Amino acid sequence: MQISELSDRSGLTVQTIKFYIREGLMPKGTSTTVTRAEYDQRHLERLRLIRALREVGDLPVASIKKIVTAMEDEAVGLHELFGTTQYALGPHIVPPNDPHWRAAREDVDMLVRELGWNVGERAPARALLAQTFVALRRLGFPVTLTDLRPYVTAATSVAEHEINRVALDNPRTLTVHAMLASTVIYEQVLTALHRLAQEDVSARRFTAGRP
Amino acid sequence: MQISELSDRSGLTVQTIKFYIREGLMPKGTSTTVTRAEYDQRHLERLRLIRALREVGDLPVASIKKIVTAMEDEAVGLHELFGTTQYALGPHIVPPNDPHWRAAREDVDMLVRELGWNVGERAPARALLAQTFVALRRLGFPVTLTDLRPYVTAATSVAEHEINRVALDNPRTLTVHAMLASTVIYEQVLTALHRLAQEDVSARRFTAGRP
Structure with missing residues (x-):
């Protein structure tokens, strides 16, 4: 899907999505042309998670970055990831x-x-x-x-x-x-x-x- | 006691205490001279309560004002006061x-x-x-x-x-x-x-x- 559809389905503006990509909270989409990129289900799930952490947990971007970095690192065990989130x-x-x-x-x-x-x-x-x-x-x-x-x-x-x-x-x-x-x-x-x-x-x- | 002693015993600066008085979170002391006022145990208790609400509850001054206004009004029953605090x-x-x-x-x-x-x-x-x-x-x-x-x-x-x-x-x-x-x-x-x-x-x- 394109970024406009990602925006519709996540309920976040295109600006916000681009900001999260720049801040490293979410990987880039796959470039299809110089100005376009394709996004998939995993991007949508990530955005939903970020939104939940921001809205309910009131977490700043820097804290969310620590959490998603630990999430992406398969070497980080569940207990350690749990601690990273809680801390x-x-x-x-x-x-x-x-x-x-x-x-x-x-x-x-x-x-x-x-x-x-x-x-x-x-x-x-x-x-x-x-x-x-x-x-x-x-x-x-x-x-x-x-x-x-x-x-x-x-x-x-x-x-x-x-x-x-x-x-x-x-x-x-x-x-x-x-x-x-x-x-x-x-x-x-x-x-x-x-x-x-x-x-x-x-x-x-x-x-x-x-x- | 004078404001300096009130400051020592409450752990709050004289500036902070004066700010709380100005904002109506605490009654003034009893004036003894033009520049001096006497404070008593009730002032100290009030300051300790305000400090607890600010530090632990992270409550803004406006919310604390609502709580102390309800506290001071003897016509406000306990359940109503409870609701005021919680809301x-x-x-x-x-x-x-x-x-x-x-x-x-x-x-x-x-x-x-x-x-x-x-x-x-x-x-x-x-x-x-x-x-x-x-x-x-x-x-x-x-x-x-x-x-x-x-x-x-x-x-x-x-x-x-x-x-x-x-x-x-x-x-x-x-x-x-x-x-x-x-x-x-x-x-x-x-x-x-x-x-x-x-x-x-x-x-x-x-x-x-x-x-």
Whole structure:
């Protein structure tokens, strides 16, 4: 198909598609004349993936580039690719030089050890969790393993479901798309459902007895 | 205390504190001379809350203003205040004029009805969920109630824990702080633990059998 059809079918403008090609997020089409190129199904799939990562994950182009580079490298195993995607999501927190931060970060590392989780030292989610500990303590709320237990249970059960859902006997592209969908898109599914459930429970608890 | 001490104890610069006062996020101190004002514990608590909302919730000043205005109005009940906070979190998605979007939004509304959840029509989380449905379908992944079940279960159990944790016999300020902590900060706790759990399960599944 030509770029105009690719644009129609992906819902992205020709300018945007050319920008993604220039930035290396997508390979060029096959040149048919000096000014024309042919695109195929794989280009369309790539554009859909990029669009999902941008719209739902709110990922910058540089992060998407890291992900697609790892995707294209067959030597990169699924776990490594998974880590690349997740670490690209950020957040990229610069640890402040502050004793409260260091204490919170040590607590996170201890929690991960106690749970027996196999997680890289540089995982951005460690810093994200430490940031919440600092904020909760600053507001006067202690953070104990008991407080965290319901979150650990929920997070573990969802994560097991997600990772086990990835079928390994598919072509790599399909597997990778499924994995990216799990990490980036289903994270937002969890957040959205969490908020909807909170509103419902809040309605039942805080307006109970009212007409 | 004077503004310099307030700055030391809150970890915010004097400029930032003055900016928050100008923007109406915090009441002025009590003037003692033409150039001096006294601040108390309530100012410090307010600054800690603002800082938590900014750093963890990444909330803009305009959203924080909506929250503190509702907080200060004793006529605003807890459920309404909860909604104000949650809706201020966004995301503020402008629904595209697109049949895929409308279908996804109808599916979200049907899901909420089927679950029997009491959730406002304008809840931003409905649009957030619809956006994920559009993205998943675009990538070729159907979204069924079976796929969503583990998320619904996890979200409900965490939300019930959170809302029931809010003690109603405390002074309003304490209750409100606890509620904001639940909505804004613990949402990030869930996200962080979800990512850490995913990395662990991914390590066990995708590198199994390797040394």
